[in-house]
Amino acid sequence: MRHRIAAVSAAALLTLAGATGIAEAKPASLYAPSAVVLAVAQGEDATTVVRASALSCAPTPQGTHPDPKAACAALTATSGTLETLLAAPDSDRACPMHYDPVTVTADGVWKGKRVSWKHTFSNGCVMAATFNGNAVFAF
Amino acid sequence: MRHRIAAVSAAALLTLAGATGIAEAKPASLYAPSAVVLAVAQGEDATTVVRASALSCAPTPQGTHPDPKAACAALTATSGTLETLLAAPDSDRACPMHYDPVTVTADGVWKGKRVSWKHTFSNGCVMAATFNGNAVFAF
Numbered sequence: 001m002r003h004r005i006a007a008v009s010a011a012a013l014l015t016l017a018g019a020t021g022i023a024e025a026k027p028a029s030l031y032a033p034s035a036v037v038l039a040v041a042q043g044e045d046a047t048t049v050v051r052a053s054a055l056s057c058a059p060t061p062q063g064t065h066p067d068p069k070a071a072c073a074a075l076t077a078t079s080g081t082l083e084t085l086l087a088a089p090d091s092d093r094a095c096p097m098h099y100d101p102v103t104v105t106a107d108g109v110w111k112g113k114r115v116s117w118k119h120t121f122s123n124g125c126v127m128a129a130t131f132n133g134n135a136v137f138a139f
Numbered sequence: 140m141r142h143r144i145a146a147v148s149a150a151a152l153l154t155l156a157g158a159t160g161i162a163e164a165k166p167a168s169l170y171a172p173s174a175v176v177l178a179v180a181q182g183e184d185a186t187t188v189v190r191a192s193a194l195s196c197a198p199t200p201q202g203t204h205p206d207p208k209a210a211c212a213a214l215t216a217t218s219g220t221l222e223t224l225l226a227a228p229d230s231d232r233a234c235p236m237h238y239d240p241v242t243v244t245a246d247g248v249w250k251g252k253r254v255s256w257k258h259t260f261s262n263g264c265v266m267a268a269t270f271n272g273n274a275v276f277a278f
Contacts, residue, residue, distance in 0.1 A: 033191030035203065037174045037247030052172030052248040056193040056203040063202065064174065064195040105253060107246035108176030109191040114244060116255070 032112035034058040036075070038065065038137060039105045044120050046103040053139045058111075070135035080110045082117040090132040095125035102127050104137050171251035173197040175214070177204065177276060178244045183259050185242040192278045197250075209274035219249045221256040229271040234264035241266050243276050 034057040041049045053065040057075060061068035078084045102124050106117045121127035131137055173196040180188045192204040196214060200207035217223045239262045246255045260266035270276055 033178065033188050035176045035178075035191045035193040037176050037193070039172065039174075039248050039253065041253070046253050049172055049248045049251045049253060052174045052195075054174040054176070054193040054195040054202050054247070056191075063193050107253075107255065108193070109178050109188045112188045114178065114180070114185050114188060114246075116246065 031058045033109050034072075034075075034111055035063075036106050036108035036110065036115065038071075038139070039107075040137065040139075041103045041105065042101075044101045044103060046105050046118060049105075051139060066139050067135055071138075074135045075110070080113065080115065082106055082115070083119075085134055085136060086119065086130055088132055088134075089130045093125075093129040095123065095129055098123055100124070106136075170197045172248050173211075173214075173250055174202075175245050175247035175249065175254065177210075177278070178246075179276060179278075180242045180244065181240075183240045183242060185244050185257060188244075190278060205278050206274055210277075213274045214249070219252065219254065221245055221254070222258075224273055224275060225258065225269055227271055227273075228269045232264075232268040234262065234268055237262055239263070245275075 036055050036057075037052055038055060039046070039049045039052040041047065053063065053071075055061070055063040055065040055068055055071055055075075057068075057072035061072035065071045074085075075082075100123045101120050103118060103120045104127065106115060108115060121130060127137075175194050176191055177194060178185070178188045178191040180186065192202065192210075194200070194202040194204040194207055194210055194214075196207075196211035200211035204210045213224075214221075240259050241263050242257060242259045243266070244255075244257045248254065260269060266276075
């Protein structure tokens with residue numbers, strides 16, 4: 001008998017909690033949002049964006065990126081520190097030394113934290129050699 | 140006969156142009172890229188993002204936003220000045236004065252230019268009243 005009373009009380013409390021909930025509060029999502037806009041721009045200051053991809057990685061990889069699954073896996077591998085995308089360049093590739101800068105940017109949200117990352121390469125060959133096949137900026 | 144020679148020459152020239160093209164240059168897209176990550180965060184500093192949507196508006200509206208078409212139309216109406224989203228609040232709506240700040244952010248690229256916008260509302264009711272049904276942050 002005590003159990004039944006306890007159960008009823010719990011249900012009554014839940015109903016009460018629901019009725020008095022703050023009207024404006026929307027439920028937070030069950031996963032931390034991860035969505036970024038990846039862009040490739042000409043020049044040093046990223047003002048003229050040539051290509052851009054929208055990518056969402058939670059709950060599932062999707063977006064205008066040509067390979068959302070691979071790009072999300074590669075971003076997850078950085079643990080949010082996008083500088084690590086530069087860590088495995090193709091050491092066998094030689095690039096011309098001419099200066100024709102290309103700037104890549106990643107802006108948005110990663111695992112619930114706002115992110116903004118930018119890196120300038122001296123030319124497109126250096127960019128390709130540095131990313132070395134990484135999927136994130138392969139669009 | 141002169142026509143045929145001219146046609147062959149044109150084809151030869153095109154082939155030559157293709158063969159001598161700069162190897163690293165990718166063609167720029169035919170449209171200026173427009174892609175943003177829209178986020179709603181608790182607090183003043185946008186560090187804890189509660190909800191986020193990826194939205195691409197070129198060449199077609201798409202993304203994880205629940206209504207990409209309406210959101211892209213609303214963004215286009217701002218001409219890239221996102222502050223105009225605040226310009227048509229619902230003047231009939233009353234909001235409590237309690238301080239429970241909500242910060243919205245939009246980061247990415249709009250018509251080939253990098254954009255980053257942030258605005259803090261004193262609470263969720265003020266946010267809803269200010270956006271007044273605008274589709275951009277309706278997710």
